[in-house]
Amino acid sequence: MATYTLPELPYDYSTLEPVISGEIIELHHDKHHAAYVKGANDTLEQLAEAREKDQWGALNALEKNLAFHLSGHILHSIYWRNMSGDGGGEPLEKDGTGELADAIAEHFGSFARFKAQLSKASASTQGSGWGVLAYEPVSERLIVEQVYDHQGNVGQGSIPILVFDAWEHAFYLQYRNQKVDFIEAMWQVVNWQDVSERYLAAKERAAGLIVAP
Numbered sequence: 001m002a003t004y005t006l007p008e009l010p011y012d013y014s015t016l017e018p019v020i021s022g023e024i025i026e027l028h029h030d031k032h033h034a035a036y037v038k039g040a041n042d043t044l045e046q047l048a049e050a051r052e053k054d055q056w057g058a059l060n061a062l063e064k065n066l067a068f069h070l071s072g073h074i075l076h077s078i079y080w081r082n083m084s085g086d087g088g089g090e091p092l093e094k095d096g097t098g099e100l101a102d103a104i105a106e107h108f109g110s111f112a113r114f115k116a117q118l119s120k121a122s123a124s125t126q127g128s129g130w131g132v133l134a135y136e137p138v139s140e141r142l143i144v145e146q147v148y149d150h151q152g153n154v155g156q157g158s159i160p161i162l163v164f165d166a167w168e169h170a171f172y173l174q175y176r177n178q179k180v181d182f183i184e185a186m187w188q189v190v191n192w193q194d195v196s197e198r199y200l201a202a203k204e205r206a207a208g209l210i211v212a213p
Contacts, residue, residue: 015085039069071150084191097196122164133162149162161198
């Protein structure tokens with residue numbers, strides 16, 4: 001039995017239109033995300049075979065492949081639920097996302113400054129990658145990270161709670177080479193309820209970790 005499975009979308013393909021077309025969502029989820037799930041499972045099988053045969057010549061490549069495919073699977077699984085057809089705006093006390101709003105204001109100065117940093121981080125990734133809002137448990141604060149490919153250039157232990165996919169397959173059919181326009185449009189579909197739940201869960205999970213600063 002496969003270790004990893006492709007999650008179902010929490011909405012129809014067309015739900016995020018006009019921000020993201022149904023065609024993009026279908027291809028992105030059913031083809032690209034599915035390929036990362038298959039890649040992670042295939043790599044686990046190859047690692048098991050290497051252990052069984054005590055043959056380690058391909059270990060470095062296999063470890064890199066596992067990190068790539070597994071991280072791609074995890075980030076996409078967050079990505080789908082970070083978006084909603086009823087999303088947009090910003091976290092607010094009246095919506096039950098006040099604790100997240102307070103943390104953003106504390107750690108970035110204001111929502112506007114946070115939005116500017118995450119937008120710039122997402123749009124300026126070199127080649128393929130992601131812009132990520134993450135909870136960093138050592139400092140107990142929110143940080144913005146750039147993820148190259150799926151797994152590089154991140155603080156170890158940080159927990160992603162909001163991810164913007166800046167790979168071309170996420171937008172090119174609709175936005176062509178205008179990545180900045182796609183990132184700006186993404187703010188219209190952010191599901192702040194989901195991001196808030198992830199923030200609270202990350203804080204609770206991290207509280208049980210013993211990390212020396």
